[in-house]
Amino acid sequence: MKKTPLYQAHYDMGGKIIDFGGWALPVQYSGVLDEHNHVRNKAGLFDVSHMGEIMVRGTEASLYIQRLITNDISQIKDNQIVYTPMCYCDGGVVDDLLVYKFNDKKYLLVVNAANTEKDYLWMQENLKEEAEIQNISDEFAQIAIQGPKSETILQKLTRCQLEKLSFYSFQNNVNLDGIKALVSRTGYTGEDGFEIYVSPTEALELWRKLLEAGKKEEIVPAGLGARDILRFEAGLPLYGQEISQDISPLEARLGSFVKFDKGEFNGKEALLKQREQGVVRKLVGIEMIHRGIPRYNYRVQFNNKDIGFITTGNHSPALGKDIGLALIAREYAQIGNKIEVIIREKKSEAIIIQLPFLQKKYKK
Amino acid sequence: MNIPADLKYTKKHEWARVEGDLVYVGITEYAQNSLGDIVFVELPSVGDIITSGEAFGVVESVKAASDIYSSLSGIVKEVNNELIDHPERINQNPYDSWMMAIEPSKASELEVLLDASAYEKLCLEEA
Incomplete structure (x- = not known):
């Protein structure tokens, strides 16, 4: 298993380490519910160093990415960020x-860890413009601080005035108590927060500084277990579950991130057809x-007929309910419709409800 | 780790407490700790006939669902339905949180249960 620069801290602080797509990462520290609760009400610190980073530079970098x-x-504008699917x-x-847009000749793409190699190859195959790409994942550690006390x-x-850093924007070369970092107001929890990109050699020191700085606010280190429930409650998709090679952005309710x-752009024709005919x-x-x-x-069934499957499901600590995301045939997808989930060979009734489960609390 | 000396144990991390004709069964400290925060339990019904090696219930944590296997055959005589509304009690007090009381039909199955020291050894090996 690959270790992030923060592995020693996870081990020393009692993190329960698991194999996450080839990376040794903590699934939990104190417990998933406790960590979830801290992030929703105070703050939590996540090691997301496994994420991939691909740099795109060149006079036609914009055209290429588009x-x-x-x-x-x-x-x-420069220093702003967009979330986007990349399609076949x-x-x-x-x-x-x-x-991440540095300027119209320089962009940083932050991709899912397990997809980094695949993405890089795909990007290489598709390169026709005047641009060059570089997988620089090893040059970054990444720490996410999430929750209402993050700022x-x-x-x-x-000294950088963080209140001026708006949602989905970033600042490079921020001095964090002597450590140089790229700081963006982004995250994967539905709460306010920041993702901090830092040199692997300084990551451990920054991790400790953040835990120390947040003592009064009761910050806790948090693991993958809490992260998955937090993103799921906020309705944020996970690659391989809500979206995949076989699930289009339109099916996954990500239509607002597809600009016809x-x-x-790759996939335009197919997606346009989906939009016209309906998913x-x-x-x-x-x-x-x-x-x-x-x-x-x-x-998932309706009247004994298979109509789809669950993409993510869990007990939601924030709502105190058992909820799920399901990919089902469109004709059954109306809110208020009753369907059945097959749990251990038995049918359990469920009702389709409004998304997102939980309102996001981003700082605009 | 908390492994009370007066209980019997199984290799699948359940505990058993013999009280007269009945045996109360739950999951151990080790089991609740490796499962994580428990948010759901499914229990058998009074009168169910259980065969050893069979799943008699399910415990779900925020991470995953796990079957709970019985090492004893017999008839379910009591069920701790309080756990249905308070599954977190299994995390808090695993040895008070019995899941079912079974009237065993095969005495030999009781004899092969582990004592506390044998069970402790097993936990150390697995840890």
């Missing part, structure tokens, strides 16, 4: 990622009526 992704980067020509998803805590380490009017499947939120917890890949 063709790769479904969202539109022509409208963003059939409309399936290669990956979902963040595009207060991070501000203690820097921006010009040509065959649709991602919905469900709440269990019967007792039971829906889980990934459980079958």
Whole structure:
């Protein structure tokens, strides 16, 4: 297993280490519910160093990225970020990622760890423009501080006025108590917070400084278990579950990140056809009526007929309910419809509810 | 780790407490700790006939669902339904949180249960 620069800290602080797509990362420290609660009400610290970073530079970097992704980067300024799917020509998803714009000749793409190699190859195959790409994942560690107290805590380490850093924007070369970092107001929890990119050699020192700075605010280190529930409650997709090579962004309710009017891009034709004919499947939120917890890949039925499957499900600590995301045939996807989830060979009734489960609390 | 000396144990991390004709069964400290925060339990019904080696219930944590296997055959005589509304009690007090009381039909199955020291050894090996 690959170790992040923070591995020793996880081990020393009692993190329960698991193999996450080839990376040794903590699934939990004090406990998933406790960590979840801290992030929703105070602050939590995550090691996300496994994420991949691909640099794109060149005079036609903008043109190239526009063709790769479904969202539109022509409208963003320097130091702004967009979230976007990157599609195959059939409309399936290669990956979902963040595009950081330094200027129109330099962008940083932050991709899912397990997809980094695949993305890089795909990007290479698709390169026609005047641009060069470089997988620089090893040059960065990444720490996410998430939760309503994030700004207060991070501000203690820097003179950079964080309140001026708006949602989905970033600042490079921020001095965090002597450590140089790229700081962006982004995250994967539905809470306010920051993602901090730092040299691997300084990551451990920054991790300790952040925990120390947040003592009064009761910051805790948090693991993958809490992260998955937090993103799921906020309705944020996970590659391989809500989106994949076989699930298009339109099916996964990510239509607002597909900009048909921006010009040509990979998957446009297929997605346009889907939009015109209507998607065959649709991602919905469900709440269990019967007792039971829906889980990934459980079958979903209506009147004994298979209509789809669960993409993510769990007990939601924030709502105190058992909820799930399900990809089901469109004709059954109306809110209020009752469906059945097959849990351990038995049918359990559930109802389709409004998404997102939880309102996001981003600072705009 | 907390392994009370007056209980019997199974290799699958359940504990058993013999009280007269009944045996109360739950999961151990080690089991609850490796499962993580428990948010759901499914229990048998009174009168169910259980065969050893069979799953008699399910415990789900925020991480995953796990079957709970019985090492004893017999008839379910009591069920701790309080756990259904308070599954977190299994994390808090695993040895008070019995899941079912079974009337064993095969005495030989009782004899092969582990004592505390044998069970402790097993936990150390698995840790």
